[in-house]
Amino acid sequence: MDVELRGITKRFGAVVANDNVNMVIRGGEVLGLLGENGAGKSTMMNILSGLYSPDEGEILIDGKPVSFDGPGDGIAAGIGMVHQHFMLVPVFTVAENVVLGVEPTKRLGYLDLKKARAQVDEINKKYGLHVPADALIEDLPVGIQQRVEILKVLFREADVLILDEPTAVLTPQEVEDFFSIVRSLKEAGKAIVFITHKLHEILAISDRINVLRQGRITGEGVPESLDEAKLAEMMVGRPVSFTVDKTEANPGRAMLEMTDVIMLDDADERLLDKVSLTVHSGEVVGVAGVQGNGQTELVEAITGLERVASGKIIFDGEDITHASVRERHSRGMAHIPEDRHRDGMISTFTIAENMVLNSYYEPAFARGMAIDWASVQKTAAKYCVDFDVRTPSVFLPAGNLSGGNQQKMVVARELERQTKLVIASQPTRGLDVGSIEYIHARLIEARDEGDGVLIVSSELDEIMGLADRILVMFDGRIVAEFDNTGGKADRNAVGLAMAGAHEGAAA
Ligand SMILES: Nc1ncnc2c1ncn2[C@@H]1O[C@H](COP(=O)(O)OP(=O)(O)OP(=O)(O)O)[C@@H](O)[C@H]1O
Ligand SMILES: [Mg+2]
Known part of the structure; x- marks a missing residue:
């Protein structure tokens, strides 16, 4: 036909x-x-x-x-x-x-x-x-x-x-x-x-x-x-760079420290099996792995979307193991969720409302008990310009945006705030090559301003290009660590670790 x-x-x-x-x-x-x-x-x-x-x-x-x-x-x-x-x-x-x-x-x-x-x-x-x-x-x-x-x-x-x-x-x-x-x-x-x-x-x-x-x-x-x-x-309509432009990392104090974190499923099986990791200020840590090896749960533990059974999570010196999502957020944690529809946006709300979904109660947008809509509009419009979210108005439902523009909206909201730690899960899913180039540059910019950045991606190229240090997850554990300064990590070795070959050889 x-x-x-x-x-x-x-x-x-x-x-x-x-x-x-x-x-x-x-x-x-x-x-x-x-x-x-x-x-x-x-x-x-x-x-x-x-x-x-x-x-x-x-x-x-x-x-x-x-x-x-x-x-x-x-x-x-x-x-x-x-x-x-x-x-x-x-x-x-x-x-x-x-x-x-x-x-x-x-x-x-x-x-x-x-x-x-x-x-x-x-x-x-x-x-x-x-x-x-x-x-x-x-x-x-x-x-x-x-x-x-x-x-x-x-x-x-x-x-x-x-x-x-x-x-x-x-x-x-x-x-x-x-x-x-x-x-x-x-x-x-x-x-x-x-x-x-x-x-x-x-x-x-x-x-x-x-x-x-x-x-x-x-x-x-x-x-x-x-x-x-x-x-x-x-x-x-212009040439696009496929490699991430960045200088060497300059790691400072520990922004995120996880020690022996265990998360259990309904049947008491370990989804996270004693995960320990550190993300420093000024570095990008990439988590590589075949989907379904605990990466989702790792992010849920850090951002507070799921409870952990035991272990400790420290954010910039404060114990946040049992803190609420909102508390982590207001301390300066940004979260780009892997599933934008489930955890990142409300399709029937306007773009403006979505841009302040987790900050409308903050002084910048509050006027007494009410929301200062003029300020929200101004902020949302700026975010749309910066991240090239294509829409004729910020007062249209977010669900009207094209898929990639919805993703850019969520990323804009998370990266435009003053933050200390960025947890980015599949940050460029559904984005065109031009937008990927821009989002990558913004993540490196966050790093260079002193944020700790943790990136979870099933795209190995994305991890290889962005991360200063690479952790590999397999079966709920971190099974290998690679220094990727100057892009020196061995791609094959990372791939082997992803397939489980590095069991027991964690650095
Ligand atoms: N139901 C709708 N109401 C209003 N505008 C819409 C609607 N559907 C799409 N648009 C607009 O039409 C344009 C094209 O959107 P479309 O979803 O076709 O893009 P796309 O090429 O599929 O992009 P993506 O790669 O991001 O999925 C966009 O500007 C979008 O905002
Ligand atoms: Mg589309």
């Missing part, structure tokens, strides 16, 4: 999200869609899937114009979308989620789960998805949840699959598995639109690449004639 989008224009108030865009999508092909944050990628695909209707332009399927009145029409025409933010019901099983809305029923309308399960298994086998049909969504790692979303679309017999930043939350191994699924879909004749901010991924899997900037197509090509530098420039 071939699809053509012709002259698509979509406006949101004063914002022109798509400006007369033409795009062709062919069966048996992967179209890579690239573009800076807010360029209009998700909007374009929401139009193709029938979720939004365009202000101008038309969609042709195999040469015939179609018009969609909602995602139901898109699906009926064979177009399915896996959204940037998952839309699964956590307490339902895989099979229940897959059939939601199109349930096969027995006579009298009872849900025929047995039939659903059989259909799920068939799709599973056909495309090598390996998803357990009876598992609860909430018990599955994100990589598998992702496949459930794909299953859902295939179950509805989609011929065109739109995948909006599917790899943003995947580990490198999961990305490999995901790519083999994409290849088998392609071989089966499906058309795939793949959106990502990772240039090496788009070069690896696409047959053709389209680049969007400010709502317009600014570049097209095939991977063979493109490289990362060319793509970056097409996207943001």
Whole structure:
């Protein structure tokens, strides 16, 4: 099935999200869609899937114009979308989620789960998805949840699959598995639109690449004639530096000291197993590791989102082991959470409100018992300018921002304050290369102003580029430490430690 989008224009108030865009999508092909944050990628695909209707332009399927009145029409025409933010019901099983809305029923309308399960298994086998049909969504790692979303679309017999930043939350191994699924879909004749901010991924899997900037197509090509530098420039309109520009660290006093911290799960298993670490003022400590080895829990312990069972956490000389989140924050701890939707923002609140979510009660924004909205607005507007959060007004709901701009909003709020310690978890998730360059510079700036900076990232490149010292987590423990002054840590050795090879050899 071939699809053509012709002259698509979509406006949101004063914002022109798509400006007369033409795009062709062919069966048996992967179209890579690239573009800076807010360029209009998700909007374009929401139009193709029938979720939004365009202000101008038309969609042709195999040469015939179609018009969609909602995602139901898109699906009926064979177009399915896996959204940037998952839309699964956590307490339902895989099979229940897959059939939601199109349930096969027995006579009298009872849900025929047995039939659903059989259909799920068939799709599973056909495309090598390996998803357990009876598992609860909430018990599955994100990589598998992702496949459930794909299953859902295939179950509805989609011929065109739109995948909006599917790899943003995947580990490198999961990305490999995901790519083999994409290849088998392609071989089966499906058309795939793949959106990502990772240039090496788009070069690896696409047959053709389209680049969007400010709502317009600014570049097209095939991977063979493109490289990362060319793509970056097409996207943001200027050359982008892929290496972090920084001087040698100048570590001072201990800002964060953790000693023998143990965190337990409901079954009393150790999520953190006697973790001890120090982050000094003026240094960036990077925590590397395969996702799921305790990094999330480490950050929860430091920021106070979860209780620890034993051990000590000292922040700039004060014991904060049992302090509240708010107390840690007001002592000068910044936190960029790994899941911006769960811990970083409230989508229905305005951008201005989100910018002061954890500081509205501070003197700068308080007027007696009330909030000084003029001051909030001024601050929010400044944060948006500094971090290039693209919005026509700070009084729009934060949920209207594009995914990357939501991330920039959260990072701005956390880094613009006076802080002593920055805990940054996946700080550049979903950001375009230009924004990554800026956020990295700001993190180094925080370091150079004397903050202790702890970065948790599943991107080894990010850790290698930013960190002065690297700690590797495996199975709830810190299993290795590397000096990365001048980028001298051995990448292979770090990788081996991540795979558990360094057990017992912690420095
Ligand atoms: N529902 C909406 N209401 C108002 N404005 C919107 C809405 N959806 C998108 N926009 C605006 O349209 C523009 C394009 O957003 P879109 O989400 O398509 O960007 P994107 O290319 O997917 O970016 P990202 O890489 O950050 O996900 C942005 O300026 C965004 O703020
Ligand atoms: Mg998007």
